[in-house]
Amino acid sequence: MGTAPRGLTWVILTLLKLEGGKMDESVLWKWLGELGIAKDGEDGRHPQLGKVSDELHRMTEARLLVRTRKPPGVNGEVDNLLEWGDAACDGLPEKRFKPTLDKIFADHAAKLKSSVGEADAEVIELD
Secondary structure: OOHHHHHHHHHHHHHHHHOOOEEEHHHHHHHHHHOOOOOOOOOOOEOOOEOHHHHHHHHHHOOOEEEEEOOOOOOOOOOEEEEEOHHHHHHOOHHHHHHHHHHHHHHHHHHHHHHHOHHHOOOOOOO
């Protein structure tokens, strides 16, 4: 696996971790869209990542993700629930994962405080 797909895997697992280890796939796509990663079909393949849905499928096959089909919603939309898989738990243990996230968010909070003023900045605490 190259650097770009590995980075995407890290981003997806981080987003899931921040949501308590699970989230709807539609919510993941919204977050990825905020990062400039469009859902397949909207503007084709990502230049470095290829088809992102293929990467989600690969992560499911590698047991990094568990994908569970949800019943149709009120308007008939169908979604999947994404959860951390057992391989993600084994490959990214809490003692290795949490310090990395804490550093990322501490650095981000420091930059945010310096740009908007400490009184307006919100710090995210991970437990």
